[in-house]
Structure formats: structure tokens, C-alpha cells
Amino acid sequence: MFRYIARRLLIMPVLLIGVTVLIFLMLSMLTPYERASLYVSDIPKRQGALEGIIEKYGLDDPIPVQYWHWMVGRKDEATGEIKGGVLRGDLGWSKVGKSSVSEVIGRRLPATAELALWSAIPLIGLSVWMGVIAAVNHNKLTDQILRVFAITGWSIPTFVFGLLVLMLFYARLGWFPPDRLSEWAQRIVTSGDFTRYTQLHTVDAVLNLRFDIFVDALRHLVLPVLTLSVVSWAFMLRVTRSSMLDVLRQDYMTTARAKGLAERTVIRRHAVPNALIPVITVGGLTLIGLFNGVVITETVFNFPGMGKFLADAALTLDVVSVLGVTLFSSFILVFGNLVVDVLYGVVDPRIRLE
């Protein structure tokens, strides 16, 4: 167990460094001028100012030297101030966000987190439950219906699904609007009377005892949450189903039945816990799905999160912002995968012995 976790922990820095190297390789395809916004917010129009900046921040240095400065920052000779440096949390200047990239990410993250949290919870419960039902009724009608549901859900592009639900529930019925809050609610939330403890509107509304705002925030969340979860939902259902089918074929299932246990108990106590092991391992993949989905979902619903920021930045080719968000997301993903791996080792003793 210890060795297993130790190995995972040792690989992690390799992965993190690899990710930064890859990102920097992409950055190095840009001209020094385009890279300048890694260090400065705007380049003065004066003659020669650009050359000065390129020289000052060494944007013409050999790539490995530049990589080092990009990682740890670069000291400004005149003021003694350190600029840039991914390790210091400085990802450069965002032209689209008109502030530093890390600041924009910090500002946009709560919206994305709220969306992801609301998506993840129903997603896990429902998909596992549906997967078990499908496997227990293997090749019967229920199984076929759930299979078609899963494979269709897997085939619908997020943006098509999002636009279709908007068409029905917003344009036609007017139940669930896009954006994150209605205008009146937005005014209250940004006013001084409303304390923003967590920046998650639904949680803050409850803490402030403003249930009208809670309902409003929820109305804006229903469609994006549905859109974001549908793909991963289908995926998890399929994984649970096939893993459950595998378990149902094992000899210990026969043993359990031979002991005279009721079928219900056999499924609940012996099959489901074992079937859940592979489901945990795809947790990382689901996380990827959420990251990918967030970009599209937030764009469709005009939801002011990190994904929308990435899409806006990419459209105007604000590469420094795009790379910043991608780097940040990959770091989260690497840590998420570590958690998944450790969990896997904890629940499955066979892995530890490897």
C-alpha cells in the first residue's frame, strides 16, 4: 500500500513538469512580441519600447533559459520587483480579462465550481443506480432501453443538447433562463447587504436566508447542470453496467446464492461494492469530461465561469490566457487523478499487492 502510493506521488512531479514543458513549447511557437504579455500588461506605443521589453524580460534568450524564467519569475532590474513565474502563481496578463490571468481564474472559478458540484452529485448517484439496474436485467427490455439512452447521451454533442433544452425550456416555455442570475438578483448579490461567504450563489443565498435568490440561482443552474452531466452520465452508466456484469459472473456470486441469501442481499452486499471499484477508476475520466463540458456548457448558457473565459480568450487568440487556463485545469486534473489512484488502492486490496 505504502509503495503503491509512494510510486504515484513520485510520478506526480514528473507529470506536472511535463505539463509545464508542453505548455511552454506551445508558448515558444509565438513571437517574442506575442509572448510579452506574460510579463507586461500593455506595451507602450513609443518607438523602441517593444525592443526594450523583449530585452528586459529576455524574450530572445534560448528556450531553456526562458522556460526557467517563466517558471520562477524574472527580476526587474530597475525596481527590484519580480515579474512572472508560474510557481509564484503568475500566469501573465490577460488581454480579454483586462487583469492578470490568475486573478481572472480566481474570479471565475466559483461559478464553474458551483456548476460542477451540482452536476457531479446527481451524476454519480443516478448513473450508478441505473447501471446496476441495467446489469441485473441484462438483455431484458430495461437493459436495452438504458443502453440506448446511454449510447445516445454519449453521442449528443454538448452544444446541441444545450441549445435544444434552451429552445424548449427557455425560448418556448420560459422556465429556465440562461446566464447565472437574473438582473434583480445580481443587484442584490453585489450590494453590501449580501455577504458572499463562498461565492457559490446557492450556498450564499441560504446562508443569507434569501430564499428568493436561492430559487433564482437554482433556476439558472438547472439547464447547464443537466447539459453538463448528460455525457458523463451516459459514460458512468455504461461503466457501471459492464463492471456489474463482470462481477455477476464471478464464482463468489454463486457461493453467496448457495448460502441461501436472498437475491436482493446478494446484489446489494456482494455485487455492488465490488462493481464500484472500476467505477472509481473512471472518476478521473469523468473529471476530464466535466472540464471539457464546462467550456461548451458555459458558452451556450452564457454562464460567467472559467470555461466561458477560455472560449472568449481562444476566439480572440489571447494565447497567454488560454494557456494559463489550460495549465491550471491540467494541474487540477493531475491532483484529481492522484486522489482517484489512492482511493483505488484503498478500496481494492489486489492493487496494493502489485
Next chain:
Amino acid sequence: MKVLKRLLKNPTSLTGIVLLIAFVVIAIAAPQLAPPPENSRDAFMIPRDGFSTEPRSPSDEHMMGTTEGQYDIYYGVIWGTRTAFRIGVVITLFTTVIGLLIGAISGFYGGWVDELLMRITEIFQAFPFLLAAITLTSVLQTVYGRGDANIMVYMARLLSMVTFFQSPTAAMDPIPMQILTGMLAIIVFGWMTYARVIRGNILSITEFDYALAARTIGAGPMRILFRHLFPNAVFPVLVIASMNIGSYVLTFAALSFLGLGAQRGYADWGQMISFARNWVPSLAEHWYIVVYPGMAIVLFVLAWNLVGDALRDILDPRLTGSRA
């Protein structure tokens, strides 16, 4: 042959095959189904009927209506089939070759080569796929915007030869150029599943007796690799490829939807749907700007997924002939 028979017997995979054949027919017959206007320079550019922004409902003249800017939706859906096949097949081709090479080298040589290649694979997998594709596309488009000659331009030339049958000496056409950047980005971040599966497969097969037997009679490593190991890896690769074509097309459509893939007015489903972003409050009346191209994507991806899913079930011996 046995595989084909079983594919045709299963109702879900049969649906998939029928859908695929239908798409192939549409792609081949595109010039007959939706003849391009006489004076058109590029058949893939959707003809426009006027320049007003407001989409127009389906009519006798425009079977599926027109979208913003009066692009004919029917024409776009038909010619978009060709675009989807091109993109899906070419990306799959390149990713499979890259994955096969890396996976085979890794599994065959083992040791530090394996360790190194697998760590690199893991690093590429550490990125959320769509985010990585968006990032690389925006970098490539910045580079191309300047018209710099570098290695990427040569890769794009190779890609345009395969994708657009463009002569390598001809100047790069700016219209396919934008599509190529998206494809290149998807290829760079799309080969990892193949590499891992091939590696795993080769590792497990080298344990088998026939690989040992081949070695004892003095077969060289290349002979073992090509005569004994690759043929065994073909089916798993086929399954992944058929499931991945759908996801590549989806990812490219997502890039187009965000405005990074195909150019405005190009016959590409994702690009056509991106117009709908400006019409969200009135989508109830302008439903056709989402529903027709959206249906095309869903059915296309569904077809590949159905076939891939059935192939996996058939080729996975653990799933056959069991009681449960």
C-alpha cells in the same frame, strides 16, 4: 466474416451500419443531392441567398431554411457529411499510426524506452482533451496568421494532401488552413489511447507460446512484431478507431462551434450550429437552425458508436456465451 455476420444480426449494430451506409451514400451523391451553383469556386462554401441576418424558415426554395447570413441549411447538411468523413477518417488515420508506433516500440523494447514513452503518454493525457485542442488550435492559428514558415507548415501541407487532395506544390488555401489547424491539434492530443492499448496488447502477447516459438526458430524482432504481434492487435485498434471517429468529429464540431474550427460559411455542421448562439431567445421560431445540423451530427456520431459498441461486445471473449 463471422464478425460481420454477428454485426448484422444485432439490431443496434445493424442500425449503426445502416446509418453509416446512408451517410456514405449522401457523401458520395452530394453534387447530385445539392448541386453547387455554377459560378462557385469551392463546393464546400455554402451558397448564400441574400445577406440579411435574420434566419428564414423552411420553404420550397430552401428545404431546411436558411441560417444567419442566408446560408442554405440543406446544402450545408449534405456537404457537411463529406467534411465529417474527411475530418474523422484523416484524424483517425494519423492518430492510429502515431499510437501504433509508440505503443509498439514501448511494448516491444520495454525497459527505459517503455518507461520514457509511457511517461510522455501520461503527460499528454494529463490535459483535458478539448482544452488542449482549443489551446493548440489558437496557438497554431496565431502562428499561421503571421505566415511564418516552420515545421508546422510542413505538417499542415502533409495533412492537406491527405485531407483535401491538394498538390504539395500549390500554395496553402486559407479556407482549409483553418480546418487543418483544428485537425492538427486533435491529432497531437488524440493518439494516447492507441499507444496504451497496443502496448498492453503486445506485452500480453509476448507472454504467449507462439511468440516464444517464433523466437526459438530464429525469427528476428521485426518479423515477430509484424507477423505475429501486429495482426493480434488489429481488432482492439479497430474497436477504438470506430469509437473514436465519433469523438473526433464531436471535438472538431465543438471547435467549430466555438469559432475555432471551420470558417464561417463552410459546410461544417458545428460551424452551422454556431450561428444559433446569436438567436437563443428566439430559438422557438428559428428551431431549424439547430435541429437539422444537430440531427446530422448526432446520427453520424451515434452510427459510429453503435458499430464500435457492438464490435467491442463481439470481440471481447469474456462477454460471449455467458449466463449472466
